[in-house]
Amino acid sequence: MAHSFFGGVHPKGYKELSCMEPIRPISPKTVTISMSQHIGAPCKPLVSMGDRVTVGQKIGDGQGLCAPVHASVSGEVVFVGPRPSPTGTFVESVVIESDGKFTLSPTVQKRDSLDGLTAEELIAIIREAGITGMGGAGFPTSVKLSSGLGKVDTVLINGAECEPYITSDDRLMQESPERILRGIAVINAILNPKKTVIGVENNKPQAIASLRKHLKGEAELLPLKVRYPQGAEKQLIQSVTGRCVPPGGLPAAVGCAVFNVATCAAISDAVFEGLPVVRRAITVTGKAIAKPCNLLAPIGTAFEDLVEAAGGFASDPYKIFVGGPMMGIAQHTLEASTIKGNNALTCYSQEDRPPQNEPHCIRCGKCVEVCPMHLMPLFLHKARKKGDLEDLEKRNLMDCIECGSCAYGCPARIPLVQSFRTGKKMLRDAKAKEAKK
Numbered sequence: 001m002a003h004s005f006f007g008g009v010h011p012k013g014y015k016e017l018s019c020m021e022p023i024r025p026i027s028p029k030t031v032t033i034s035m036s037q038h039i040g041a042p043c044k045p046l047v048s049m050g051d052r053v054t055v056g057q058k059i060g061d062g063q064g065l066c067a068p069v070h071a072s073v074s075g076e077v078v079f080v081g082p083r084p085s086p087t088g089t090f091v092e093s094v095v096i097e098s099d100g101k102f103t104l105s106p107t108v109q110k111r112d113s114l115d116g117l118t119a120e121e122l123i124a125i126i127r128e129a130g131i132t133g134m135g136g137a138g139f140p141t142s143v144k145l146s147s148g149l150g151k152v153d154t155v156l157i158n159g160a161e162c163e164p165y166i167t168s169d170d171r172l173m174q175e176s177p178e179r180i181l182r183g184i185a186v187i188n189a190i191l192n193p194k195k196t197v198i199g200v201e202n203n204k205p206q207a208i209a210s211l212r213k214h215l216k217g218e219a220e221l222l223p224l225k226v227r228y229p230q231g232a233e234k235q236l237i238q239s240v241t242g243r244c245v246p247p248g249g250l251p252a253a254v255g256c257a258v259f260n261v262a263t264c265a266a267i268s269d270a271v272f273e274g275l276p277v278v279r280r281a282i283t284v285t286g287k288a289i290a291k292p293c294n295l296l297a298p299i300g301t302a303f304e305d306l307v308e309a310a311g312g313f314a315s316d317p318y319k320i321f322v323g324g325p326m327m328g329i330a331q332h333t334l335e336a337s338t339i340k341g342n343n344a345l346t347c348y349s350q351e352d353r354p355p356q357n358e359p360h361c362i363r364c365g366k367c368v369e370v371c372p373m374h375l376m377p378l379f380l381h382k383a384r385k386k387g388d389l390e391d392l393e394k395r396n397l398m399d400c401i402e403c404g405s406c407a408y409g410c411p412a413r414i415p416l417v418q419s420f421r422t423g424k425k426m427l428r429d430a431k432a433k434e435a436k437k
């Protein structure tokens with residue numbers, strides 16, 4: 001076992017801002033539930049304005065690569081139409097005014113054990129519960145499980161939470177180890193792996209102790225070195241198994257499947273409580289936040305409600321990210337609402353603002369040293385600026401996992417990740433144009 005991976009960086013964690021704060025439930029007055037919370041085709045709304053809904057009721061679904069969405073509060077549907085999403089676009093959404101009662105749908109039914117359930121039946125339950133990668137990937141978990149049947153010998157449970165500032169998984173592991181372990185038991189029952197390993201960075205001793213105390217043979221626990229991006233899927237596989245996922249390949253290509261700890265908790269809720277994904281733990285943090293904390297927020301909670309629940313802004317924010325500062329998406333307003341994959345809202349203060357120099361590459365090569373995907377970020381950036389699509393393709397831009405290690409280490413503070421996101425869009429647009437010819 002390697003217990004580490006190539007490249008990476010050691011950004012300051014700032015986890016102390018929120019890691020001692022227990023997960024606290026909040027009850028927003030309205031929720032805005034996006035029909036596009038996953039990779040794949042958006043859902044079509046199944047409700048109309050004026051409908052009454054209950055918690056866990058399915059309110060959107062679709063065909064193919066799709067995960068249904070559910071009401072996260074009980075109350076009345078007051079709008080169906082486009083609303084701002086964390087991706088910066090407007091997305092078809094259902095707005096529900098809460099009656100404050102959190103009345104459960106009659107479809108929410110408990111189950112005591114897995115006895116008599118086949119792998120296919122468990123996958124169907126997980127599909128109906130709308131579970132997607134809760135670490136942010138948004139890939140429908142039922143599809144990951146069915147495509148792993150018969151191909152996976154090692155299941156990896158991702159408790160690394162390597163992104164600075166975020167502590168929601170840490171708190172979840174400390175506070176709800178049984179839910180995580182029950183979810184792992186379900187995954188084991190489906191995939192029947194030879195080995196299941198929970199990887200947790202060793203800067204989370206309470207989380208490690210809590211899981212260890214409750215383990216009953218579902219998995220082995222492996223403390224990992226603290227290095228960013230330890231929690232990226234391919235890097236976790238390399239750290240734990242020593243196997244390298246080939247460029248453009250998926251974990252199943254090397255016999256692995258990776259699930260975030262929050263995804264495991266969601267699987268437990270779905271199978272044993274009958275509860276779809278209607279809420280999640282989310283860290284609200286950063287120097288601009290008055291009282292950084294961890295909240296249990298219904299899916300669709302407005303970002304402004306999260307900030308209010310965290311005591312509001314202590315100072316004028318300089319930048320707000322959904323997620324952490326390395327891989328998060330910058331927000332221009334607080335109008336959007338949470339989706340299943342959002343684990344944090346990080347608010348930078350003015351003191352985090354970088355110096356305003358015109359960024360200029362000094363060819364120091366630091367970005368190459370730290371890239372865990374063995375890419376050449378400085379040349380990728382140059383090619384992107386020139387619009388040289390052939391060079392971007394030749395240099396495997398699409399293998400970039402947008403971890404931000406290169407930008408973190410860049411002395412010129414070049415916004416490399418934004419540059420690569422733009423470059424990937426250029427490549428995708430060019431391919432789509434070519435396919436239409």
Ligand code: SF4
Pocket residue numbers: 360361362363364365366367368377378381406409410411412413414
């Ligand atoms: S780290 Fe920044 S300045 Fe150094 S080579 Fe890479 S892009 Fe250029």
Ligand code: SF4
Pocket residue numbers: 370371372373374375377399400401402403404405406407416417420
């Ligand atoms: S090029 Fe992509 S994968 Fe490599 S360090 Fe930069 S963001 Fe991470």
